[in-house]
Amino acid sequence: MDSLSSYYSGLPPTMHRDFCETYKNLPTDLDHHSLVYLSIQFHNGILWGDVIAEMNKIRVTTQSEYDSIFERFVDTQRLVNSLNHRLLTEFNLDPIYAKWLVTEGRLGIRKSALLINILRDSVMSSEDSLDDPSYSLLLQSLLLVNESIMKIELGLRCKPACLWVIRNSYPFQALTIILKHIQQHPNQGVNFRMLPVDEEYTVDELFDYLNGDIRAPLVRKCIQSLEKIKILWPAVLLTRFDGVIKVKNEVL
Known part of the structure; x- marks a missing residue:
């Protein structure tokens, strides 16, 4: 429960990390889709708690600490993808409902991936990296925005x-990263054709992810979706959302 609270609130977890090691002993032969879904949330919550704790500590993250948390991310992503596959194939679920459950799992991975990329940029300079960290961060932001759209709409x-x-x-941080990239590189076409082959994301059949520049269309689509649920937000989120819209109107 602590990890899930941290996952949804964005606040650091209070549970001691050693206690969370028990999650490795959870059964994997879950025989009901609700248990599989809750397991996905739990594993995402544990990873999120690790990332938040790393980013909120006073001491600067070392390369070995980053490598350790990135390895945990890769393991969690592999596990979540396999559990998502079970939701899509092993249970007699309505296809839209199954797709929505899977989107929640992918959204959790994307939330952690965004922060891990920010953490990486704080540890490594662009000269030490084989690729452009800001570009990797952009792709994670696009993936996160897409999953947020699909979570709302589905x-x-x-x-x-x-x-x-x-x-x-409410992927405000990801939206801001995308808008800043558009502002700095207005003519750079970016789409999901550039993603690794094994990268999973939830597909809207009416949206072309593989051709042209998807940055602005995804931003506009996400803001339209967020407009549908903003009535449920506290005042602080509404203020942040208004700030994102102001930046969007200046850039697009």
Whole structure:
């Protein structure tokens, strides 16, 4: 529960990390889709707690500490992808509902991936890296924004009563990163054709992810989706959202 609270609130976890090691002993032969879904949330929550704790500590992260948390991210992503595959194939679920459940798992991975890329940029200079850290951060931001859109739109279609879950989609940081990249590189075409082959994301059949520049269309689509749930936000989130819209109007 502590890890899930941290995952949804963005606040550092209070549970001691050694206690969380028990998650490695959780059963993997879960026989109900709800248990698989909760397991995905739990593993994402543990990873999120690790990342938040690393970013909130006073001492600067070392290369070995970054490598350790990145390894945990890779292991968690592999596990979440395999559990998502079970949700899509092993249970007789409505396809839209199954897709929504899978989106929640992917969104958790993307949230952690965004912070891990920021953490990497604080540890490594661009000269030490084989690729451009800011470009990697941009791709993670686009993936996060896409999953947020799909979480809202699919949730409103199949489970409108679960707005308490949907309301937690507010990728303001990712939107700001994308808008800043557009401002600095207005003519650079970016799409998901540039992603690694094994990178998973939830697909909107009406959106072209592989051709042209998807940055501005994704930003506009995300803001349209967020407009549908902003009534559920406290004043502080509404203020932040207004700030994102102001930047969007200046850039696009």
